[in-house]
Amino acid sequence: MGGSQSAFTEQELDDYQTLTYLTKKEILHVYKRFFTLAPQAVNQDKNTKLGISDIQKLPELKVNPFRERICKVFSSSGDGDMTFEDFLDMMSVFSDQAPKNVKVEYAFRIYDFDEDDYISAGDLKEVIDKLTGDQKLSEEDMQQLIDNIFMEADLDDDELLSFAEFEHVISKAPDFINSFRIRL
Known part of the structure; x- marks a missing residue:
């Protein structure tokens, strides 16, 4: 993977931090988790879209009875497949820092x-x-x-x-x- 730090420019990290409830360090950690779901695909293209079956490998989703609905709601295409940005949005909303109304x-x-x-x-x-x-x-x-x-x-x-x-x-x-x- 080469360090996950090199996956994004400083501007991209700033933008992601502005658009989420996460710190830059947390964003890099989320990227690492996204990467581990399908290393070959993400290694070829960090903007790749992972299938719902890959996303559901996330341990917290694997045991969640709403895993399919969660994936579909956060998927920009609505089919459960996710880009890194979709995945980042999901992780941001489920983070401790996201406000209750969100x-x-x-x-x-x-x-x-x-x-x-x-x-x-x-x-x-x-x-x-x-x-x-x-x-x-x-x-x-x-x-x-x-x-x-x-x-x-x-x-x-x-x-x-x-x-x-x-x-x-x-x-x-x-x-x-x-x-x-x-x-x-």
């Missing part, structure tokens, strides 16, 4: 499976299925849980969670920030 915005996008700018019953079902894994809920229990979520969070009773409603509910969950991070 994390909430991306969490909303990740949970909005049908990408209609609302979290519907169908989206909640997908979220719950991902969280329960092999321990699937019965249809009755699933519906009860969705009804309870809407009762608590759906302030306008339209059976959809807008971003504002989602943000309101997340503001009551102090542990949210801790669950929405990747250690650099």
Whole structure:
């Protein structure tokens, strides 16, 4: 690889630092992690796009039930494949330095499976299925849980969670920030 320092000009590092919540040292560390996912491809072209299967080799994503949605949300092409800049954006949002409002915005996008700018019953079902894994809920229990979520969070009773409603509910969950991070 030659040192990761040589992968970027000082201007590129300055630009990345301005556009992310990361320090130059952290940006170089993120590049090193990106490189290790597909060394040959990145060695040939640091601006290469890695496939979703390469990105999901990241240990933190490998065990995350939302790994595919996370990749798609941060992918500039929307298919889960990522350039280094896409990867850097993802790592920046999941860093400890990213503000809570940014994390909430991306969490909303990740949970909005049908990408209609609302979290519907169908989206909640997908979220719950991902969280329960092999321990699937019965249809009755699933519906009860969705009804309870809407009762608590759906302030306008339209059976959809807008971003504002989602943000309101997340503001009551102090542990949210801790669950929405990747250690650099």
